Amino acid sequence: MGFEMWAEKYRPKSLGEIVDQREIIERLASFVRARNVPHCIFAGPPGTGKTTAALCLAHDLYGEGFRDHLMELNASDERGIKIVRETVKTFARVKAIGEIPFKILILDEADNMTGDAQQALRRTMERFTETCRFILIANYSGQIIEPIQSRCAPFRFTYLPRKEHDEYLARITKAEEVRIGKDGLDAIFEVSGGDLRRAVNGLQAAASLGKPIDADAVYGVVGRASPADVQEMVKIALGGDFVKAREKLREMILKYGVAGSDIIKQVHLEIFRLDIPEVWKVRLADAVGEVDFRLVEGADEEVQLSALLARLVEAGSEIKG
Amino acid sequence: MFAAWTVKHKPQYLQDVVGNAEGKEKLVAWVKSWEKTVPAKRAAFIYGAPGIGKTVTIEALAKDLDMELVEKNASDYRTEDAIERFAGLASQYGSLFGGRRLILLDELDGITGAEDRGGVGAITKIIKTAQCPIVLIANDAWDTRFVALRGYCVMLEFKKPPPGEVARHLGKICAEEGIAADETALKFIAQRSQGDVRSAVNDLQALASGKAKLAYEDVSWLAFRDRKDVIFSVLRLIFYAKTADGAKRAVDITDVDQDMLFQWIYENAPYHLKDPKDLVLGMDALAKADLYRGRIARTQDWKLSRYVIDFMTAGVAMARERTGSVGWVPFKFPEKLRMLSHSRAERAMENEIGLRIKHRMHVSARVAAKEILPYVRVIFQSNPEWAAGLVEWFDFTEEMIEHIAQGKKHLKAIQKQLQT
Numbered sequence: 001m002g003f004e005m006w007a008e009k010y011r012p013k014s015l016g017e018i019v020d021q022r023e024i025i026e027r028l029a030s031f032v033r034a035r036n037v038p039h040c041i042f043a044g045p046p047g048t049g050k051t052t053a054a055l056c057l058a059h060d061l062y063g064e065g066f067r068d069h070l071m072e073l074n075a076s077d078e079r080g081i082k083i084v085r086e087t088v089k090t091f092a093r094v095k096a097i098g099e100i101p102f103k104i105l106i107l108d109e110a111d112n113m114t115g116d117a118q119q120a121l122r123r124t125m126e127r128f129t130e131t132c133r134f135i136l137i138a139n140y141s142g143q144i145i146e147p148i149q150s151r152c153a154p155f156r157f158t159y160l161p162r163k164e165h166d167e168y169l170a171r172i173t174k175a176e177e178v179r180i181g182k183d184g185l186d187a188i189f190e191v192s193g194g195d196l197r198r199a200v201n202g203l204q205a206a207a208s209l210g211k212p213i214d215a216d217a218v219y220g221v222v223g224r225a226s227p228a229d230v231q232e233m234v235k236i237a238l239g240g241d242f243v244k245a246r247e248k249l250r251e252m253i254l255k256y257g258v259a260g261s262d263i264i265k266q267v268h269l270e271i272f273r274l275d276i277p278e279v280w281k282v283r284l285a286d287a288v289g290e291v292d293f294r295l296v297e298g299a300d301e302e303v304q305l306s307a308l309l310a311r312l313v314e315a316g317s318e319i320k321g
Numbered sequence: 322m323f324a325a326w327t328v329k330h331k332p333q334y335l336q337d338v339v340g341n342a343e344g345k346e347k348l349v350a351w352v353k354s355w356e357k358t359v360p361a362k363r364a365a366f367i368y369g370a371p372g373i374g375k376t377v378t379i380e381a382l383a384k385d386l387d388m389e390l391v392e393k394n395a396s397d398y399r400t401e402d403a404i405e406r407f408a409g410l411a412s413q414y415g416s417l418f419g420g421r422r423l424i425l426l427d428e429l430d431g432i433t434g435a436e437d438r439g440g441v442g443a444i445t446k447i448i449k450t451a452q453c454p455i456v457l458i459a460n461d462a463w464d465t466r467f468v469a470l471r472g473y474c475v476m477l478e479f480k481k482p483p484p485g486e487v488a489r490h491l492g493k494i495c496a497e498e499g500i501a502a503d504e505t506a507l508k509f510i511a512q513r514s515q516g517d518v519r520s521a522v523n524d525l526q527a528l529a530s531g532k533a534k535l536a537y538e539d540v541s542w543l544a545f546r547d548r549k550d551v552i553f554s555v556l557r558l559i560f561y562a563k564t565a566d567g568a569k570r571a572v573d574i575t576d577v578d579q580d581m582l583f584q585w586i587y588e589n590a591p592y593h594l595k596d597p598k599d600l601v602l603g604m605d606a607l608a609k610a611d612l613y614r615g616r617i618a619r620t621q622d623w624k625l626s627r628y629v630i631d632f633m634t635a636g637v638a639m640a641r642e643r644t645g646s647v648g649w650v651p652f653k654f655p656e657k658l659r660m661l662s663h664s665r666a667e668r669a670m671e672n673e674i675g676l677r678i679k680h681r682m683h684v685s686a687r688v689a690a691k692e693i694l695p696y697v698r699v700i701f702q703s704n705p706e707w708a709a710g711l712v713e714w715f716d717f718t719e720e721m722i723e724h725i726a727q728g729k730k731h732l733k734a735i736q737k738q739l740q741t
Contacts, residue, residue, distance in 0.1 A: 003710025005693070008682050046692070051683050076685035109685050201696040208704035221699050242591050242600060250656060258691070294608070299615045302657070303587060307601075307608035314597040 007200040010172050012049075015056045020164040021049055024155050028053060032060045035100060039125060039134045041110075041149065043141035044157025047195030053157075054106045054135045061100065069096060069103045075117075076109040084120040092124055092132035103132050110136040111143035118145045125151055159194030168196060169203060178203070179212035187218035230266040234274070237312035238319075245309045253302055260301030264292050267308065280315055287311045326526040327519050330494045335381045338374050339490045339518050340482025345378060351475055352386065352423070352454050362475045364448045364455040368462035369479030372519035375458045376427055378479075383423050394427040408443075411451040422453045429459035429467070445470045481516025484508060490518065491525050495535065502535040509540050533729065538666075552585055553652050559586065559634050560593040560641065568638035572630055579626065583610065583633050584655035592650045596643035606636025670724050677715045694725070701726040701735065709738035 012018045015032070018025050031037045037057070042050040058066045071091045073083065088105065096103045107113075113121070125134055125148070134152070138144055141154065160168070166185060173180050184206070192199035205221040206213045233252070237245035252258040271284045291308045295301060332338045335345055344367070354360045367375050383390035391410055411424060426444065448455055448470075457474060459467070488504070488511040495502040510528070514521035529535040555571050562568035572582065587607050594603040610632035617625045671694065675686030678693050697715075701708040701722070712722055712735065719736075726732050 003707065004714040005682060005697075005711070007693075046688075055683070072683065074679070074685040076687050077679070108683070109688070112685075198692065201693060205696040205699040205703075208700040208707050210704060221696075224695070224699050240597070246591070291608075294612060297612070297615060298619065299608070300611045303611040304608050306587075307604040310591075310597075310601045310604035314601045317597040 005201070006172055006176070006204045007197050010168075010175075010200065011052055012056055013059055015053070015060050018049060018053065018056060019168050020160050021053065021157055024053065024157065027155070028057050029060070032057065035061070037061065037102070037104065037133045039129075039152040040136070041141055041144065041152040041154050042135060042137045042157060043139070043154065045139060045159055045195065047192070047197035047199070048157040048159055049196065050137045050157050051106070051108060053155075054104075054137065057135075058104050058106075061104075062098070069098070069100070070106065071103070072106045072108065074108045076112040084117050084124060088121065089124055089128075092128035095131050102130065104135060105132055106135045106137065108137045109139075111138035111140050113144075115145065118148060122147050122151070160196055161194070162189055165189055165192075165194060165196070165199060169199065172200065172203065176207065178207045181212065181214050183215040184213040184218055187215040191218065191222045230263055231270055233309070234267060234270050234312060237309045238274070238276075238316035240313055240316055242309060242313045245312070246306055249302065249305055249309065253305075260295050260305060261292075263301075263305060264288060264295065264308075268292075276315070276319055280319060284311065284315060325523070326494060326498075326530075327522045330497065330522065332374075332377055332381055333384060335378065335385050338378050338381050339486050340374065340516075341378070341479050344477050344479050345382075347475075347477055348378070348382065348456075349386075352382065352388075355421075355454050359452065362473060363451040364457055364474045365477055366457045366459070366462055366467075366471065366474035367477045367479055368459050370481055370516065371460060372514075372517035372521075373479050373481050374518055375479050376425075379423070379425050379456050379458070386421075386423075388421045388423045390423050390425060392425045392427060394431070408447050411447050411453060411455060424451075424453060424455045425458070426455065427458045429457050430461060430464075441466055441470055445473060448473045482518060483516075484511040484514075487511035487514060487516070487518055487521050491521060494522065494525060495529065498529070500529050500532060500535055502529065503537050505537045506535050506540045509537065552582070555582070556585060556589055556652055559638055560590070562635075562638040565631075565635035565639055568634040569630060572634055579629065580614075581655075581658070583607075583614070583629070584657050585652075586633050586637060588655040588657070589650075589652050590637050592653075593647055594637075594641055594644055595647055599640050599642055599644045602640035602642075603637045606632045606640055609636065667724075670721070674717070674721050674725065677717060677721070681715055698725050698727070702728075702731050705731070705734035705738045708735045712739060 015025050015029050040054075042054060044050055055070075058070045062069045071087075073087065075083075078087070088107075091103070091105060094103075095101075107121075121134075122145070136144060136148070136152065141149060141156075166189075169180075169185065169188065172178070180203075188199050188202055188206075192202060202218060202222050203213070206217045209217055209221070211217065230252075233245050233248040236248060249263070252263060253260065268285065268288050271281055271288065274281065287308055291304045294304050335349070338345065348365060348367070351360065351362075351365055367378070369375060380390065382388075393407060407424070410422065444457075457470075462471065462476065462478075485508075488507040491507045491510060492502065492504075495507070507525075510521055510524050514524065524540075528540055532539075558571035559568050562571065572579075590603050590607065591600060594600045610629045613625050613629045613632065617623060617629070671690045672686055674694060675690035678684070678689035678697070679686045682689065682693060684693065697711060700711065708722075708726070708731075711717075717725070722735055723732050726735060
């Protein structure tokens, strides 16, 4: 039944239950056998099992009482240097009890840490290696400073392939007695793109409608649950409708709280995927860079991004000729 | 069905009419005195500011005392016919069916110009011999036109009711409409109306109609409305200025806060810069103005604000080179100002919910609110039974449930499930 979130209910408890990322899992299992773990960076897109792998590793290493040897922090909620100086240090320096001489600190969304905090973290990692091992989790390892990267064993997680995606969902649909057609599964894979958290949340929301799940149910649910995306906004602007594009922008910023810097990052990616003359990609990248710089300076996100949307409108009309 | 609340919620009885207790009392005493004998003054002249309940008082009085009310207003006074008919009615105390009659001549201010002078004269003449009470109503009784007339009337001044009483009246309306209204919100509307109950009720309807709740945030922006016309003309001057200097000077005709004016321009400029090239220049000018605003905030160097003005006025005006006529486009209230207070509270709530989700699901509050909450919302809106399970699992409060479910209907369904 849907009395808890399936993404949590069916989260693998032990490394053996993880359906994908075979090579990574194999290496992590060897750490468990050796009863030793280096500092690690788990990098990769959302919903590919990074947090799960870290929790499973701790579980297999310490057994059922693993939570006593583990601290989970989220850099996105506690991103400043203060958290490193106080919470992290206090946890890291206290000696572990039990047969394994170190504890594990999972630092999720570590790419959101400020530079200062990362510098402080680097020293802490060095000083307390004996008593504490760090697992840093990030979407982009490039956002983590070099000195930390060089101290960690890197693991790159990738989106789940179709087969593993289907296997995982099949486990849930069987246990929950949910009926889902092939078109329903196709639709979930298409919208989740191998992001398992998104896939399972979408599955559960679609199942909550109380009918066998088909493609329409999936698209309906995901449409209701996804914020307007950057791609759509860019297309609308290129199509010439500034007012509507600005509405989408507002929806993202005001309603869904998407950070301006995240939007600009995606616009930048999007521009190079667009089917427009190459020279325009470069011109637009210049405009994007200017806005990015202004945001760093502390300008208003909406106003600056609106100016960028106006550029896209102009580009769209010039390209059309 | 649309009904103006000033009509729908018009007080039926005298005690329901807001304010002017003393005036009402004197009026009742005078009307009642007719039962014994025809009083020395056969007309009452009620005067006072618009919207304070003069006409409503008379209508309620007639109902209270069970009298037949004959109403005439400005448009009728000129015609000889109407005056004759009026004379006929006034000559008898009782109506055809034995009830008593009350004659009301409303909107006396409407009698204007030389041709109407006779009108006032005729009314005066009729009052002298009237056999039933006549009530005259005007905003200004001291106009020279009424000099002769006043001598034959009991003069009753109606005053503006205090905001407290107006707010109480608004509260009664809200109760009847099933709207939970903040006292501060009602007081704000009442105060702003400056004793004009009619405009207060109209404002209330505009702001609260169809809502379940009326909070202070919903009404506070009214404060800007008074200056709406001013802002509109400033915007027009800026968007259609021919010279840079002309656009800059438009700012001088108003004392509107600079940030607020910026929001108005930012909201409306795109509708007046249809050509893509103009649009780019205009939005870029606004982005530059915004940059300077940021620099002022950082350096506290207020002399930079002259550049903010340059870009947001002249910058936008001079951008308009290729756009032809856009016809008449209504100006829009800035979305930013509307959303500000609202979304701040909303975001705080989303964050609270995010923290509960985080507690359960190993994600940051930010990811929780962005990626998980929307799916939880779908479940809350389509499956109350599962929703109830999730409420317990996440440990959501009632406020959170309401925020997630977005609607009383879903909330009730979930609460029902929680009780079983």
